[in-house]
Amino acid sequence: MPLPGFVGRLFSRPHYGGGMRIHVADHPLVSHKLTVLRDVDTASPTFREVAGELVMLLGYEAMRGLSTEPVEVRTPLALTRGQALARPRPLLVPVLRAGLGLLDPMMRLLPTAEVGFLGIVRDEQTLEAVTYASRLPQDLSGRQCFLLDPMLATGSTLVAAVDKLFARGAKDVTAVCLIAAPEGLERLERAVGDRDVLVVVAAVDDHLNANAYIVPGLGDAGDRLYGSV
Numbered sequence: 083m084p085l086p087g088f089v090g091r092l093f094s095r096p097h098y099g100g101g102m103r104i105h106v107a108d109h110p111l112v113s114h115k116l117t118v119l120r121d122v123d124t125a126s127p128t129f130r131e132v133a134g135e136l137v138m139l140l141g142y143e144a145m146r147g148l149s150t151e152p153v154e155v156r157t158p159l160a161l162t163r164g165q166a167l168a169r170p171r172p173l174l175v176p177v178l179r180a181g182l183g184l185l186d187p188m189m190r191l192l193p194t195a196e197v198g199f200l201g202i203v204r205d206e207q208t209l210e211a212v213t214y215a216s217r218l219p220q221d222l223s224g225r226q227c228f229l230l231d232p233m234l235a236t237g238s239t240l241v242a243a244v245d246k247l248f249a250r251g252a253k254d255v256t257a258v259c260l261i262a263a264p265e266g267l268e269r270l271e272r273a274v275g276d277r278d279v280l281v282v283v284a285a286v287d288d289h290l291n292a293n294a295y296i297v298p299g300l301g302d303a304g305d306r307l308y309g310s311v
C-alpha cells in the first residue's frame with residue numbers, strides 16, 4: 083500500500099501555523115531494534131529493554147522542537163552564551179497501559195518534565211476511544227506536551243488525547259509511537275486540522291486488520307510489555 087503523502091514531509095516544527103507533521107526515524111539502529119520488537123520470539127524482559135532503547139532514539143528526535151532560551155554560562159575559562167530549556171516545563175503523558183513502557187526512557191532524556199496520565203481504552207465493539215482516567219494539569223497554556231502511545235492504530239486514542247491537551251491550552255503536542263498504521267495517521271491528520279502536532283514513529287506499517295491490529299506490527303504492545311493480564 084502506498085504511504086500517505088505526508089510521510090516524509092519536512093519535520094522541523096515551524097514557528098508559525100500548525101498542522102500535523104510526521105517524522106519516520108530512518109536509522110539503522112531504529113530499524114534493528116524495531117525488528118527485535120516485531121519478533122514473536124522476543125520475550126517480555128528483552129522487549130521492555132529494547133523498547134526503552136528505541137524510545138530514547140525516538141525521543142531524541144521528538145524533542146528537537148523543544149523551546150530554549152539564551153543564558154550566560156561561566157566555563158573555567160570564560161563567560162559565554164548557552165541555551166537552557168525554556169519554562170514552562172514540558173509535560174509527558176503516557177496513555178495507559180502500553181504508554182507506560184515509553185515513560186522511563188523519555189524521563190531519562192528530560193528529567194525536568196512533569197508527567198500527566200491518560201487512561202484510554204478502545205471499545206472492542208465500536209473501536210472508539212473511551213477515557214477511564216485523566217490526571218493532567220488544569221492549565222497547559224504554553225506547555226509543550228508529549229503523548230506516549232506505542233501503537234497508532236485507528237488513531238481514535240490519539241485523537242481523543244490530542245483534543246484533551248489542546249482543550250487545556252497546550253502549545254503543541256508531539257506523539258511518540260513505535261509503529262503507525264496509514265489509516266490512523268490519516269484519521270489523526272483530519273482531526274488535527276491546523277493545530278501544531280508532530281508524530282514521531284519508527285515505522286509506518288502496511289495496514290490494519292479486521293480487529294484493528296497493525297500488520298505486520300508487533301502484536302499487542304501492552305501484552306508484549308507486561309503480559310496478557
Ligand code: URA
Nearest residue numbers: 233235295296302303
Ligand atoms: N494496539 C496494539 O497494541 N497493537 C496493535 O497492533 C494495535 C493496537
